[in-house]
Amino acid sequence: MSLLSSVKTAVVRRVVARSGGVDLSKLDRVPERLSWPLNRDGIDPTRRLSRTRDADPVQRLVSFMGLDIWLVTGYDEARDVLGTVSHSTDIRHLMGQSGDIDTGDIGGLGFTDPPKHTRLRKLLTPEFTVRRLDRLKGGIADIVESQLDETEAAAAAAGDGVVDLAQTFAFPVPFRVICDLLGVADEQRERFSALASARFDVTQGGVGTIGAIGGSREFLLAETARQRLDPGPGLIGQIIREHGDEITDYDLGGLADGVFTGGLETSASMLALGTSVLVQHRELWKSLAEDPDSVEPIVEELLRHLAVVQIAFPRFVKEDVRIGRHLVKKGSVVLVHLPAASRDPRSTPGEALCPVKESSNHLAFGHGLHRCVGAELGRMELRTAFPALARRFPDLQLAVDPSDLKYHAKSIVYGIDALPVRLGGVVEQ
Secondary structure, three states: HHHHHHHHEEEHHHHHHHHHOHHHOOOOOOHHHHHHHHOOEEOOOOOHHHHHHHOOOOEEEEOOOOOEEEEOOHHHHHHHHHHOOEEOOOHHHEHHHHOOOOOOOOOEEEEEEEEHHHHHHHHHHHHHOHHHHHHHHHHHEEEEEEEHHHHHHHHHOOOOEEEHHHHHHHHHHHHHHHHHEEEEEEEEHHHOOOOHHHHHOOOOOOOOHHHHHHHHHHHHHHHHHHHHOOOOOHHHHHHHHHHHOOOOHHHHHHHHHHHHHHOHHHHHHHHHHHHHHOOHHHHHHHHHOOOOHHHHHHHHHHHHHHHHHHOOOEEEOOEEEEOOOEEEOOOEEEEHHHHHHHHHOOOOOOOOOOHHHHHHOOOOOHHHHHHOHHHHHHHHHHHHHHHHHHOOOOOEHHHHHHHHHOOOOOOOEEEEOOOOOOOOOOOOO
């Protein structure tokens, strides 16, 4: 670091300390020097990001509001950071009132450290075992078929036969699955739906993101309080019946919000982006429809290749630590870039789309202590939805040039605004 940079950093830290500390919830924009890793070239990481990884998979990104922020883009280095239990993910000290430990908007598993994280995860994990998830298979299949019917009807009603698959299929499938899983009543679902996507968009800085998070948490806290009196058939009611006063409404609402966060926008993005990729690789589309053995490796490769969660939960370094070739000081923040790491040619199949055994060697669900608890549910949805879509609409095609698709800008969960398609020939059911 140059002398000038050192002086600037020291001044910023002194100003922040005098003002009472950092409050990211009041930040109205994220500067380009910090947010550029969220940019993509279509579905691919930018060349700048690839060059950064190739030059050094661990680099100091920027000093921002007195915090040294590091970017990790290499697969092995990413696993090392994500697997280090001594790093903290508790960001609440940077969130002002939104980070209040009892009433704030930030919480749940992702931003909680052991031992509280351990206690809460033990309550949630049994609901996501393969045995318990098996009971959802039939319901997921029914939801998929229902949305395929709706997609077909929408295409028939459209004058030009074009339908937005993001709106008729990619979003509704995981949304209905999550609502069923949580036990959200039908009459509450329209309001719940409106709270979904804005929480991952950083174009409005912390103000927009935290506001959206607060809205969904407020909804789920109210739902938890309601089900405390009358437990429903879903996950919220099940935890209340099994654990009662062992868990507060605030903590249970946080867990439910984590399920909502991790299971909706991510799966919706995977279904939309995955379809846009698959229909440009007709051999894979055909395999999904005709060969059940191909489904698992294709889904795993899409998870690796797309890696829709762009940045893992920030890690706050508690003690000086060596990451790659660098000594990262206590108090630094480490950002792990999951798409870059999952395409690291040193440890993965690299940039090409190639469904092979090594495709499962990815970080789409994270790694270590905070690995996504709902990973198997996500896989179940994708393994059900993609083959059903390919069987029903074997001739499905994009209705626009791939270069005309509009992707989310500056979003932690990468996705697509709309997916216009023509269904082509339809297989009768």
